Amino acid sequence: MWLNRSLLLRRSTLSVRHASSFLSLGLCSELCDALQAKGITTPTDIQAKTITAALKGANVICTDTTGSGKTLAYLLPVVERLRQAEKALLAKQTNSEIPLKREVSRPKVLVLVPSRELGIQVGAVARDLAHFSKFSSTVITGGSAHKPQKMALNRPLDILVATPGRLATFLKNGHVFVSRVEYVIIDEADTLLDRKMGFRSIMDEVLKPVEASAAAKNRKVQYLLAAATVKPPMDEVFSKSFKDLKWVSGNTVHQTPRSITEEFIRVPGSDGKHAALRESLSLWNKGKSIVFCNSTASCRSTEHMLHEHGYRSTSLHGDIPPVVRKKNFGAFTSSEASILVCTDLAARGLDMEAVDHVINFDFPKSSVDYLHRAGRTGRAGKRGVVTSLITKHDAATARLLADAKGRHQPIADMSKDGTLKLSKFNPFKEKTDDASKPNKLALHPRHKGTRKIKPHKLRTVRK
Known part of the structure; x- marks a missing residue:
């Protein structure tokens, strides 16, 4: 089922200055085929900017009007980086007949969303992309039965889409572990990280273990945030919470659609x-x-x-x-x-x-x-x-x-460019973070801070 989310995947009328195609942005042919199958050949403005920044390894917050394609903007580069890392690991193996070991209940990507409905939509986009670029994903949210979600986690997993409350519960009960998380995506970040909205304490319960595990293994975690709007004081919250966070915005951010x-x-x-x-x-x-x-x-x-x-x-x-x-x-x-x-x-x-x-x-x-x-x-x-x-x-x-x-200007109480306490991403100055070079620590099955994996919890995957 391809989203009426189709709105996210449809060709946009927004102007694009960074690239004329997804392939020229650095995405693999499999992902481009997934988009081509739905008639999408040209990235929107926010997609081009976000994909460029994310593939360079930057921590990014992308802002643009609702319906501009932010879901694809953050999913596409993460899937591409997962693919590059796996290819590098396969190339490094001396014996190509030995399969890569993948561990259950330990996702590499967390996608945090504020509501069950949004989680289902993001999960559907991920599944559609997975038909062409092979990876595994699942969704766990509040308001649904625990048992089916626990069963879905009991397998090798690349991307986990979750509401913070359900994820925090499963972390405490040992049904999911964050010791392999390399990417954290926060959709509707202005909602999830605003203390007034009531999510911040639960978000801390999820993000702190991720940060602690990464620090113990000297592994970098890349953060991608998405929001329709950013205004003070949330810009300061973002900049303090995530190191070297770069801001990319679409041409119509903080404006209502002209349509x-x-x-x-x-x-x-x-x-x-x-x-x-x-x-x-x-x-x-x-x-x-x-x-x-x-x-x-x-x-x-x-x-x-x-x-x-x-x-x-x-x-x-x-x-x-x-x-x-x-x-x-x-x-x-x-x-x-x-x-x-x-x-x-x-x-x-x-x-x-x-x-x-x-x-x-x-x-x-x-x-x-x-x-x-x-x-x-x-x-x-x-x-x-x-x-x-x-x-x-x-x-x-x-x-x-x-x-x-x-x-045709941003609405009155929105900050204009330059006044927000966020640095804009400059594609010509930022250093590239080579995603094809995997962290050596990631090859080992056990690390400090991670529970010992039982033999029956190990799975293998063939090339």
């Missing part, structure tokens, strides 16, 4: 919002709509009102059990329900196909949230509409957003 129409409707007060919402839905009554609220209470009352008026709607917020969330999300993606009422849980990372209309029933608390919400529509060159219901408390912020849109 969307944005309208701001003034309402007299909270009492008039439901009537304004119904009027907006009647004006734009074709296709799918997402209605964003700032709280679960607002979600519940809004969905109840829509049901009473005969609308086919469903909801998604943090108080809904994971099984029901999966069912509701499936109802919306399959068009069984044409309206999704949700909190910002659905604003980040999730790839929803053919969303025609986004309505900010409650005006977002920050311009970052506005960007994420607006990015749910107008994807892959399609047109979209973003309607915001504005009370007098929201008027000043809405005016700044409208002005920035008119000037």
Whole structure:
């Protein structure tokens, strides 16, 4: 199944200055064939920049608008580096008949994501790439049964996609080990590393063992971060947390897509919002709509009102059990329900196909949230509409957003280039980190800090 994630893999209309093809960026023919099979021949701007930086071994944070292809931007170079390292090990062997030893439950790549839904999507992209460039991957997330995930880990593994909470639990219980991790990818990094979002303590439980194991073996870990937006103080958090982190950004970072129409409707007060919402839905009554609220209470009352008026709607917020969330999300993606009422849980990372209309029933608390919400529509060159219901408390912020849109500039409270405390990646000055030269320590089956591997836990793989 190739993502409606297909949005990530579709040819982009963004300008590309760094390369005209994935092959010229340094990717192997197998990965290029995987992309070619889906009609993708030209990298987007953010893909070209991120792949170039990552293949040189830099720690990278890539930022661009939602739907610009950041999943491929971080997966492709990591898969390429894994392939190069394995080829180098095979070439170094004196006896080519002896297979390489691979250990179970010990991934080389961690991909950390904030939600179960995003984890499934990233895992699907990885599986599609693996059809052409052979590697193994699996997904472990909260909201799913433990036993099948434990069984999936009980095999040689290259890439593990995980939510931090489930990964931390499995680390404590000895179902997965980080002693071989060489690459850490953090998707939606501005969410996972922000203490206000509640993930940071769990992230520390995952990242500290990775760093300790790498330090004990004198092995470098490469970090790749992805986010739609970066603004103070998160830029300082990133720069302090990851050594020599380089920033690459797309041409449209911190801007809403030009393919969307944005309208701001003034309402007299909270009492008039439901009537304004119904009027907006009647004006734009074709296709799918997402209605964003700032709280679960607002979600519940809004969905109840829509049901009473005969609308086919469903909801998604943090108080809904994971099984029901999966069912509701499936109802919306399959068009069984044409309206999704949700909190910002659905604003980040999730790839929803053919969303025609986004309505900010409650005006977002920050311009970052506005960007994420607006990015749910107008994807892959399609047109979209973003309607915001504005009370007098929201008027000043809405005016700044409208002005920035008119000037095609980053929205008002975003830092301009040069003011963020992150160094931009310069492809002409950065030294190349030779991925084809494997770390000698990685050839040994046991190292300090790693549990002894039982004989039945060893697997072999033939060339």
